[in-house]
Amino acid sequence: MDGDATPDLVRSAQQGDLAARETLARAWVRRVHGMALAVSRDRDEADDATQDAFVRAFERLHTLRRPERFGSWLLTLTRRIALDRLRAGRRRGALHAAARATVGAAHAGGAGDVAGVFGGDADGDAVRRAWAALPERERVVVLWSVVDGATLRDIAAWLGTNKSRVDRLRRKALDQMRKELES
Numbered sequence: 001m002d003g004d005a006t007p008d009l010v011r012s013a014q015q016g017d018l019a020a021r022e023t024l025a026r027a028w029v030r031r032v033h034g035m036a037l038a039v040s041r042d043r044d045e046a047d048d049a050t051q052d053a054f055v056r057a058f059e060r061l062h063t064l065r066r067p068e069r070f071g072s073w074l075l076t077l078t079r080r081i082a083l084d085r086l087r088a089g090r091r092r093g094a095l096h097a098a099a100r101a102t103v104g105a106a107h108a109g110g111a112g113d114v115a116g117v118f119g120g121d122a123d124g125d126a127v128r129r130a131w132a133a134l135p136e137r138e139r140v141v142v143l144w145s146v147v148d149g150a151t152l153r154d155i156a157a158w159l160g161t162n163k164s165r166v167d168r169l170r171r172k173a174l175d176q177m178r179k180e181l182e183s
Helices: 007-014 018-040 043-063 067-092 095-099 114-118 122-132 136-147 152-159 163-182
Strands: none
Touching: 007 018, 007 043, 007 067, 018 043, 018 067, 018 136, 043 067, 067 152, 122 136, 122 163, 136 152, 136 163, 152 163
């Protein structure tokens, strides 16, 4: 099962229960925003992708056949939306926003601030640059495990992989960041 998405809650949301949809959105907004941020590397773009992901998810919720897989389904949808938005931005020549690689808030609606975790000084800027240089999947794992404190088991479920793969990704990412910061 995917963390905060009980199959009964998802079924209620599929039947149009607005309270169930709100509960799902509140439970998943941080992880959805984290995925969008890891893909786009831009807070404003991630905010927009997060909103798009929830709108599209609730429009298509009736197509989800396995309610226990809601989290993986939602994060996959979010990743695709964020990538589509990033590609569209490239076509429009709007990559300057994504190239800034700002970390900004880890959650939609200002529920938390990754910049505060990294610090606002030169060291914090160096950590943000090292984080932004990571491949997308590794940025997601670092964000969720280090910043949000998610367990390897939860991250594995959200990404549709196993704990050992997540652990390897996390160790590789942190080693790469450490090397970047030491140079």
